[in-house]
Amino acid sequence: MRKLASTRLTLLGMALFGAAVLLTYRDQEASPWWMAVPLALLAANLFAAVATDPRINRRGGLLVFHLALLALILLAGVGRLTHFSGRVEITEGSLFQPVGVETLRKGAWHPDRFDQVKFAQGPFTVQYQPGLKRAHTRSQVFILDGAGGQTPMVVGDQMALVLAGYRFYTTSNKGFAPLLTWMPDAGVPVSGAIHMPSYPFLEWNQFTDWATPDGEKVQLHLDVERPSDNEAAWTLDPKNIPATLVVKSAGGNAVLHPGETVRLAHGVLRFDELRGWMGYQIFFDPTLPWLFWIALVGVAGLAHHAWRKFARERG
Amino acid sequence: MSMFAELPWIWLGVAAYAAATLLAVFGAARGQRRERTVAALLLVGVTLFAVAIGVRWERVGHGPFISMFEILASNLFSLGLVFGVAYWRLPVVRPSAVVVLPVLLLLGAWIVAVKPVDSFLPPSFETPVLWFHLVLGKLFLGTCLVGVGVGGVILLRRTRCAAWFAGMPDDGTLDMLAWRVMLVSLIFESLMLVAGAVWAQDAWGRYWAWDPLETWAFMTWLTLAFSMHARIGYRIPPWGGALMIWLVFVLAFLTFLGVPFLSAAPHKGVV
Numbered sequence: 395m396r397k398l399a400s401t402r403l404t405l406l407g408m409a410l411f412g413a414a415v416l417l418t419y420r421d422q423e424a425s426p427w428w429m430a431v432p433l434a435l436l437a438a439n440l441f442a443a444v445a446t447d448p449r450i451n452r453r454g455g456l457l458v459f460h461l462a463l464l465a466l467i468l469l470a471g472v473g474r475l476t477h478f479s480g481r482v483e484i485t486e487g488s489l490f491q492p493v494g495v496e497t498l499r500k501g502a503w504h505p506d507r508f509d510q511v512k513f514a515q516g517p518f519t520v521q522y523q524p525g526l527k528r529a530h531t532r533s534q535v536f537i538l539d540g541a542g543g544q545t546p547m548v549v550g551d552q553m554a555l556v557l558a559g560y561r562f563y564t565t566s567n568k569g570f571a572p573l574l575t576w577m578p579d580a581g582v583p584v585s586g587a588i589h590m591p592s593y594p595f596l597e598w599n600q601f602t603d604w605a606t607p608d609g610e611k612v613q614l615h616l617d618v619e620r621p622s623d624n625e626a627a628w629t630l631d632p633k634n635i636p637a638t639l640v641v642k643s644a645g646g647n648a649v650l651h652p653g654e655t656v657r658l659a660h661g662v663l664r665f666d667e668l669r670g671w672m673g674y675q676i677f678f679d680p681t682l683p684w685l686f687w688i689a690l691v692g693v694a695g696l697a698h699h700a701w702r703k704f705a706r707e708r709g
Numbered sequence: 710m711s712m713f714a715e716l717p718w719i720w721l722g723v724a725a726y727a728a729a730t731l732l733a734v735f736g737a738a739r740g741q742r743r744e745r746t747v748a749a750l751l752l753v754g755v756t757l758f759a760v761a762i763g764v765r766w767e768r769v770g771h772g773p774f775i776s777m778f779e780i781l782a783s784n785l786f787s788l789g790l791v792f793g794v795a796y797w798r799l800p801v802v803r804p805s806a807v808v809v810l811p812v813l814l815l816l817g818a819w820i821v822a823v824k825p826v827d828s829f830l831p832p833s834f835e836t837p838v839l840w841f842h843l844v845l846g847k848l849f850l851g852t853c854l855v856g857v858g859v860g861g862v863i864l865l866r867r868t869r870c871a872a873w874f875a876g877m878p879d880d881g882t883l884d885m886l887a888w889r890v891m892l893v894s895l896i897f898e899s900l901m902l903v904a905g906a907v908w909a910q911d912a913w914g915r916y917w918a919w920d921p922l923e924t925w926a927f928m929t930w931l932t933l934a935f936s937m938h939a940r941i942g943y944r945i946p947p948w949g950g951a952l953m954i955w956l957v958f959v960l961a962f963l964t965f966l967g968v969p970f971l972s973a974a975p976h977k978g979v980v
Contacts, residue, residue, distance in 0.1 A: 401942035408935045412928060419924040449941075479915070527829045551832040552911040563914035675914040682916065689903045693896060700892050 399442035407436035426474070437467045455699030462692025469681045469688065475501040478560070478678035484515040485571045485587040486632065486669040489538075495676065504678070510558035512538040516546070518672050520568065520630040526594065531564045533672050560678045567673030569593040570616055570632050572639050576606055578661035589671045590616050593630070608660040615640040616668075617649075632670025639665045713825045714768055718761035719782065723817035725754035726789065730810035737807045737873040744796075744803050747810075751793045754813075758786035765825070774843065775828035780966060781820040783843075784850065789813055791851025792858070801886065804874050805858030808865065812854065833912035842904040849897035850961055852890055857958045859887040860951030867948060884947035887954055888940065891933065898930050898961075925964040933957045 397403075410432035418424050440460055443450055450456050480497045484490055492508035516534030523529050531550035537557065538544050549555045555562040571587040578584075584607060590600050600616040619636040620628060639650045641663060648656035650665040729750035736743045762773050762782055773779035792809050795802050862874050863883050877883065905926070910916040917923060936953035939945060945953070 401938055404938050405935060405942055408931055408938070412931050412935070415919070415924060415928060415931070418919050419921070422919065523829060525829070528831070530832050552836050554911070554914065561914065565914075677910075677914045679916075682910070685916070686903065686907065689899075689906075693899045693903065696892075696899065697896050700889075700896060703892075704889065 395442050395446050398438060399446045400439070401443075403439045404436070404443070407432055407439055411436060430471075433467055433470075437464060440464045440467070453699055453702075455695045455697070455702060458695025459692050459699065462688050462695060465688045466685060466692070469685050472503075473501075473679045473681040473685070475503040476505070476678075476680055477501045478504050478676065480676045481565070481567075481673060482562075482676060483567075483589055483671050483673045485589070485671045486515050486517055488587070489514050507558040507560070511560055512540060513555065513557060514538065514544070515672060517631075517633050518550070518564075518568070518670055521627070522594075522630065523627050524625045526624045528566055533564050554677075555674075559680055560676055562674040562676055565673045565675050566595065567592050568630075569596075569671055570600070570618065570635075570637065571669045571671040572614070572616060573666040573669055575664040575666055576661060577655075577664065578606075578608060585666065587669060587671070588614060590614075592673070593618070594620075606658060606661065606663065610643065610659045612658065612663075613642040615642065630670075632668060635668070637668050639668075641665075715761040715765035715782075716825060718757050718764060719820060719825075722754045722757035722761060722785065723814075723821060725750050725757055726785070726810065726813050726817050729754065729806070730814045733806040733810050737804065737870075740872075742804070742876075747803075747806055748793070748796055751789055751796065751806075751810075755786060755789040755793055758782060758789065762786060769827050771828075771830040771834075774834055774839070775830060776826065777966075778820060778823045778825040779828060780969070781816055781823060783847070784965065785813065785816050785820065787847035788816070788851050788854050791848065792854060795855045795890075801878065802855060802859060804877055805855075805862050807870075807873060808861030809854055809858040812857070836908060836911060838904060838908040838911065842901060842908050845897050845901035845904055846965070849894055849901050850965060852894040852897060853954075853958050853961055856887045856890040856894060856954045859883050859890065860954040863887070863947045863951040864955075880947040884950050888937070888950065891937070891954060891957070894957075895930070895933050895937070898926075898933065902926060902930060921968045922964065925960065925968050929957060929960040929964055932960055 411429070414428040414432050417428050440463060444457065444460050444464065445451070450460050477499065478497070478501070479499045480495050482490070482495045484494070490511055490513050492511070495508065514536040516536055518531065518533035520531045521529040532548055533550045535547050535549055535555055536544040537547060537555075547555065549562065550564045569592045570590045572590070573585065573587050575583050575585045588602060588604055590602055593600065597618075600618065602614050603611065604614050605611050617638045617640060620630075641648045641650060641656050641658075643656075643658055645658065650656060652665055652667045655662050655664040729747050732743050732750065733747050736747070765779070765782070766772055773783035792806075792813075796806065862877060863880050865871070866874055866880065878886075905923070906916040909918070909923070932953075936950075936957060939953065940950060
């Protein structure tokens, strides 16, 4: 146990961990084991030192600091195993659908609770300062209680929507979603929204390919009218921005304003209205509050140790 | 009001620091300790940088958080202030002005060469947590600079300048003092990292992502912790300890003033 508690082993563990940090910095896709192994070594060393080294366990503040470090390592491990990170795009006026979530990373112990997340996307605005610099994002959402009730909330910037432990953050990824209705020659009309590429990031590329339910391929191009001068401040407000939808089909091009239709091979396509879609980043980590408070307690322990040390020397 | 109304105040502040530096260095070389004058010039310099920051704040509408000019101005203010407080409260560190003031003067020369163009404050910076993070960071770098000053005296004693510090305690005592200061520095850095993680969670939806700033801030913390354990594990002479303090400071300095401006995206999602 005393060998495991050695300060020299601490130095080795720190050096290995530092190297692993730099490796991960250079290659974000590096195996997590590069980090996990030195951390496990440091955790074992720390545990042994706390248990056997009187320089630590007989000094209250230093003991608290080192126990907090140990707890942080363990919590970071639990956090990795239970965390979730992903993203989702939600059309204005529609409900959050778990099936639309794209998973980026997910811990092996992640408790899938997306079925408890119920909210609807309302309108949003994004302010831009001269130079096309993104300023404030205001995204209206409606939290649904499952019994027909809803609570409005505005999220964006520093404010996340937190439901069932999942934190939804607005992102720079957002755009227009033309609402279309397809009225087939035979059958019932179907409505749906098409997500155009991110705006204004891909302002030059507001094109998307789409196929009608009958299989006819068309290209959609959204022509948005916004101030051409990037040096002027403006607000992206998808619902209130003038735009036309150009439908390119085998039969030619049709320029549609909201409410207008175009005849295609097997039916009629109507451009109902222009909406927006907001891209959210999703984060889940149940250890967050624990990490925060334990880190603070640990630093308080270190401060207490320093205070006692200096007071003793002054005395 | 001129386009860059803060500039005259910056120049005057740099001039005050330059005068304090010259007085401290030549005073030490001649065996004359003009501590009151050095302290007064330091105070004048700190005040002038505070005025410069205030004038710019009024002009651009936000604090000194974004551009290189703003970061340099805020560090000239905060480092001068922290060292000034140490100079006032800890008479033993006063001769280390010979080491510390040239560092401040270096920053002063740097800011004179930087154009004070206006900057844009992203919404992610509009949070009270930012203040905790920045103030703790300034306290960390400031206390680290005090440690660097004491460590620098230990190192200078191995040169022809040894006589300048004849009146100071022996190396062993200075070494102990320097590491006491670095312990305080570690406390501020740890709190800075905690506040930074809280800010990052709110601003970018993750508390830690090993982005350039996070990585190098953590490497600085790790290097400091490593150095402290190395002192316990091995009998490191005072000059070795002083070198380790300088290494920590160089890492911290590059993290504060290098990484944000060398990396296209110091914090992921910041733009």
